[in-house]
Amino acid sequence: xxxxxxxxxxxxxxxxxxxxxxxxxxxxxxxxxxxxxxxxxxxxxxxxxxxxxxxxxxxxxxxxxxxxxxxxxxxxxxxxxxxxxxxxxxxxxxxxxxxxxxxxxxxxxxxxxxxxxxxxxxxxxxxxxxxxxxxxxxxxxx
Numbered sequence: 001x002x003x004x005x006x007x008x009x010x011x012x013x014x015x016x017x018x019x020x021x022x023x024x025x026x027x028x029x030x031x032x033x034x035x036x037x038x039x040x041x042x043x044x045x046x047x048x049x050x051x052x053x054x055x056x057x058x059x060x061x062x063x064x065x066x067x068x069x070x071x072x073x074x075x076x077x078x079x080x081x082x083x084x085x086x087x088x089x090x091x092x093x094x095x096x097x098x099x100x101x102x103x104x105x106x107x108x109x110x111x112x113x114x115x116x117x118x119x120x121x122x123x124x125x126x127x128x129x130x131x132x133x134x135x136x137x138x139x140x141x142x
Contacts (some may be wrong), residue, residue, distance in 0.1 A: 003043045015105060016018055016051035019112040024052055026080040028073045030061045037061075037077030040095050044079055047104075051111065081107045083114060100139060 004012075027044050029037030041058055048054035059067050061076045071080050071087065081090040081104070088111055097103040110116055118126075 002046060004046045004092045009046070012047065012050040012105070015109070016054065017044070018109060019053040021053070021112050021114060023108050024057055024082040024084070025054065025108075026059060026082060027055045027069060028059050028064075028076050028078040028080075029069060030076055033062075034076050036095060037074070039080065040077035043095070054108070055056070083110050083111050086114070094135045099128050101123055 012016050012076070013032075013082070015045050025048055027041045031038045040074045041056075043088055045056050061068060061078075067073075071091075073080065079092040079093070079096065081088070089106050090111065092100065092104055094100075101142060
Protein backbone atom coordinates (compact mmCIF):
# COMPACT_ATOMS: atom_id res chain seq x y z
CA UNK A 1 0.00 0.00 0.00
CA UNK A 2 1.36 3.40 -1.01
CA UNK A 3 2.09 5.99 1.67
CA UNK A 4 1.40 8.92 -0.68
CA UNK A 5 -1.87 9.50 -2.49
CA UNK A 6 -1.95 9.88 -6.26
CA UNK A 7 -2.85 13.54 -5.72
CA UNK A 8 0.25 14.17 -3.61
CA UNK A 9 2.44 12.28 -6.10
CA UNK A 10 1.04 14.43 -8.92
CA UNK A 11 1.76 17.63 -6.98
CA UNK A 12 5.30 16.43 -6.32
CA UNK A 13 5.83 15.75 -10.03
CA UNK A 14 4.85 19.35 -10.71
CA UNK A 15 7.16 20.68 -7.96
CA UNK A 16 10.06 18.51 -9.05
CA UNK A 17 9.76 19.73 -12.64
CA UNK A 18 11.86 22.62 -11.22
CA UNK A 19 14.80 20.33 -10.39
CA UNK A 20 18.01 21.43 -12.08
CA UNK A 21 20.57 18.84 -10.99
CA UNK A 22 20.27 15.30 -9.61
CA UNK A 23 19.65 14.85 -5.88
CA UNK A 24 20.51 11.74 -3.89
CA UNK A 25 18.46 10.81 -0.85
CA UNK A 26 20.44 8.56 1.49
CA UNK A 27 18.12 6.77 3.90
CA UNK A 28 19.47 5.15 7.06
CA UNK A 29 17.30 2.61 8.80
CA UNK A 30 17.29 -0.56 10.80
CA UNK A 31 14.09 -2.53 10.35
CA UNK A 32 14.43 -4.82 13.36
CA UNK A 33 15.41 -2.17 15.90
CA UNK A 34 13.18 0.61 14.56
CA UNK A 35 10.19 -0.39 12.42
CA UNK A 36 9.35 3.31 11.80
CA UNK A 37 12.61 3.66 9.90
CA UNK A 38 11.32 1.28 7.24
CA UNK A 39 8.30 3.53 6.78
CA UNK A 40 10.68 6.45 6.20
CA UNK A 41 12.58 4.41 3.61
CA UNK A 42 9.33 3.56 1.79
CA UNK A 43 8.18 7.20 1.85
CA UNK A 44 11.49 8.42 0.41
CA UNK A 45 11.36 5.76 -2.32
CA UNK A 46 7.86 6.90 -3.29
CA UNK A 47 9.03 10.51 -3.25
CA UNK A 48 12.00 9.72 -5.50
CA UNK A 49 9.75 7.88 -7.94
CA UNK A 50 8.16 11.20 -8.87
CA UNK A 51 11.25 12.49 -10.71
CA UNK A 52 14.08 10.93 -12.73
CA UNK A 53 16.47 13.41 -11.10
CA UNK A 54 15.92 11.88 -7.65
CA UNK A 55 17.59 8.70 -6.47
CA UNK A 56 17.52 6.75 -3.21
CA UNK A 57 20.42 5.04 -1.48
CA UNK A 58 19.36 2.77 1.39
CA UNK A 59 21.77 1.96 4.20
CA UNK A 60 21.60 -0.12 7.35
CA UNK A 61 22.56 1.98 10.37
CA UNK A 62 24.53 -0.90 11.94
CA UNK A 63 26.02 -2.67 8.93
CA UNK A 64 26.98 0.37 6.83
CA UNK A 65 29.15 2.04 9.51
CA UNK A 66 31.54 3.60 7.00
CA UNK A 67 28.69 5.46 5.30
CA UNK A 68 27.08 6.33 8.68
CA UNK A 69 30.37 7.80 9.91
CA UNK A 70 31.15 9.49 6.60
CA UNK A 71 27.84 11.35 6.55
CA UNK A 72 27.82 11.82 10.33
CA UNK A 73 24.43 10.19 10.83
CA UNK A 74 23.60 10.37 14.54
CA UNK A 75 20.44 8.25 14.81
CA UNK A 76 17.70 6.57 12.83
CA UNK A 77 15.59 6.96 10.88
CA UNK A 78 17.59 9.49 8.92
CA UNK A 79 17.53 11.02 5.46
CA UNK A 80 20.56 12.86 4.07
CA UNK A 81 19.78 15.18 1.15
CA UNK A 82 22.85 15.15 -1.09
CA UNK A 83 23.82 16.81 -4.33
CA UNK A 84 25.33 14.79 -7.13
CA UNK A 85 28.85 15.53 -5.88
CA UNK A 86 28.34 17.68 -2.77
CA UNK A 87 27.04 17.13 0.74
CA UNK A 88 25.32 20.28 2.03
CA UNK A 89 24.91 18.80 5.52
CA UNK A 90 21.11 18.59 5.36
CA UNK A 91 19.71 15.80 7.52
CA UNK A 92 16.18 14.83 8.51
CA UNK A 93 15.66 12.58 11.51
CA UNK A 94 12.38 10.79 12.10
CA UNK A 95 9.39 10.54 9.78
CA UNK A 96 9.13 13.74 7.69
CA UNK A 97 5.39 14.26 8.00
CA UNK A 98 3.19 17.34 8.13
CA UNK A 99 5.17 20.55 7.69
CA UNK A 100 8.41 18.57 7.77
CA UNK A 101 7.44 16.92 4.49
CA UNK A 102 7.19 20.32 2.82
CA UNK A 103 10.54 21.26 4.30
CA UNK A 104 12.06 18.08 2.85
CA UNK A 105 10.67 18.97 -0.59
CA UNK A 106 12.11 22.51 -0.31
CA UNK A 107 15.49 21.10 0.77
CA UNK A 108 15.52 18.83 -2.29
CA UNK A 109 14.79 21.81 -4.56
CA UNK A 110 17.52 23.92 -2.90
CA UNK A 111 20.12 21.15 -3.21
CA UNK A 112 19.17 20.62 -6.85
CA UNK A 113 19.72 24.31 -7.56
CA UNK A 114 22.93 24.33 -5.49
CA UNK A 115 21.67 27.51 -3.85
CA UNK A 116 20.13 28.19 -0.44
CA UNK A 117 18.24 31.28 -1.54
CA UNK A 118 19.87 33.33 1.23
CA UNK A 119 20.25 37.06 0.60
CA UNK A 120 23.67 38.59 -0.05
CA UNK A 121 23.76 40.37 3.35
CA UNK A 122 23.06 37.03 5.07
CA UNK A 123 25.77 35.30 3.04
CA UNK A 124 28.23 38.05 3.94
CA UNK A 125 27.38 37.73 7.63
CA UNK A 126 27.85 33.95 7.50
CA UNK A 127 31.29 34.38 5.89
CA UNK A 128 32.32 36.27 9.03
CA UNK A 129 31.90 33.16 11.17
CA UNK A 130 35.26 31.98 12.46
CA UNK A 131 34.29 28.54 13.79
CA UNK A 132 31.91 25.78 12.73
CA UNK A 133 28.26 26.14 13.70
CA UNK A 134 25.92 23.18 14.19
CA UNK A 135 22.28 24.17 13.69
CA UNK A 136 19.43 21.87 14.64
CA UNK A 137 15.72 22.52 14.22
CA UNK A 138 13.29 20.44 16.24
CA UNK A 139 9.60 20.04 15.56
CA UNK A 140 6.85 17.90 16.96
CA UNK A 141 3.96 16.57 14.91
CA UNK A 142 0.59 18.01 15.80
